[in-house]
Amino acid sequence: MTAINFEIKLKRENKIYFEGEILSGCVQFNCPSEAKHDGVTLSLEGVVNLQLSTKNVGLFDAFYNSVKPITLLNNTLELAAPGKLAQGISEFHFEFPLTCNKEPRILYETYHGVFININYQLRCDVKRSFLAKSLQKTQQFCIQYKPTATDLKKSSEVNFSVSPETLQKTAKERISIPRFLVTGKLDNTECCITEPLTGHFIVQHTEAAIKSIELQLVRVETCGCAEGYSKDATEIQTLQIVDGNICPKLEIPIYMVLPRLFTCPTLITKNFKIEFELNLIVIFKDDYIVTENFQITFKRTASPNGKLKNCGG
Incomplete structure (x- = not known):
């Protein structure tokens, strides 16, 4: 059989x-020479795949209905009826409207998580006789929300202070914690997804030497419904911003660029939720770890001059 490259x-x-x-x-x-086929079809697919973590499987029967894949796009086009492909290069052009015509009647942004994945792709199938293997190729593409204008003057900055007194510990546990004070500010907890997370912190004083200070971005994925749900937090990326002990009173900038496919605008639906958190982690020399947690909301917004931000973010 003649080889078909496409x-x-x-x-x-x-x-x-x-x-x-x-x-x-x-x-x-x-095709290096004329090639026979039994039909060429092109399918458009968009789906939300939900998966339970192993720790929750078997706990709720209701899960198994709420974690079924959610179809957003499903369309098929016949490019060629059974026949032959001409020798050399031949092209079949196509057009698909990107519209979700059934519930949830919206196309969610492309997102690659651990327990939730939102994927869009084209799949081309070349059917051949039983003597030759049928062929298939896929091409993924991304869906993004159109950036919207927001109240750019609105501030959602957060000032924070971390010390033994702010930790959720008992009075007895606080006695063994080294005395320290870290203060700082996150510039925005409602962030445009194409902009970096920014802010600063200052180690005001510390009794124990610091080994490392890290910034960790976390996804919180929830699958399920009213009868029961599975909620899991997993790391997206961690940046070390201080290595070793640090001079007190020195202002250290916070700057984190968001990874493109592993984040998306915060999404809450009846079947699943995608939310995000930021952890500021201080590790002392004796490996004692202190964490300050921030709830972060991601949006896709327009730039201050009213123009749309680069949609490649």
């Missing part, structure tokens, strides 16, 4: 689309 090409190079747009491109075939 690929799915999207018209937009960055493969980023908004809901309501037209997804267009072509499937390009390159």
Whole structure:
């Protein structure tokens, strides 16, 4: 049988689309000689895959209904009826409307998590006779929300202070904790997803030497419904911002660029939730660890001049 080489090409190079747009491109075939086939189809797929952590499996029967995949896009186009592909290069052009016509009637942003994944892809199937293996190729693309204007003057900055007194410990436990005081500020807890998380902190004083200070971004994924749910927090990325002991009273900047596919605007639905937290972690020389936790809300917003931010973020 003649070899069939083909690929799915999207018209937009960055493969980023908004809901309501037209997804267009072509499937390009390159055959060294004329090739017989039993039909060529192209499928558009968009799905939310939910998964339970192993610690929750078997606890709630209701889970098994609430964690079924959620279909957002499902459309198939016949590119060619059974026949032959010509020798050389041939192209089949396509267009798909990016619209969710059933519940939830919205296309969620592309997101790659641990227990929740929101994926969009094209799949091309070339059917062949039983003597030759059928062929399949896929091409993923990203869906993003259109950036919206927000009240840019609104501030959601948070000033914080961390000391033995602020920790959730008993009076007896606090006696063994080294005396220290860390103060600082997060510039914004409602953040545009294309902008870095910023702020600063200051080690005012400490009895014990500091080994490391880290900034950790955490995803909190919830799957389930009213009858029961599974909630899990997992690390996305950790940045070390101080290595070794530090001079007191020195202002240390906080600056974290958000990873593109592993974050998305905060999302709360009836079947699942995607939320985010930030941990400031202080590790002392004796490996005693202190953590300050911040609830973070991500949005996709317009820039201050009213123009849309680069949608590649």
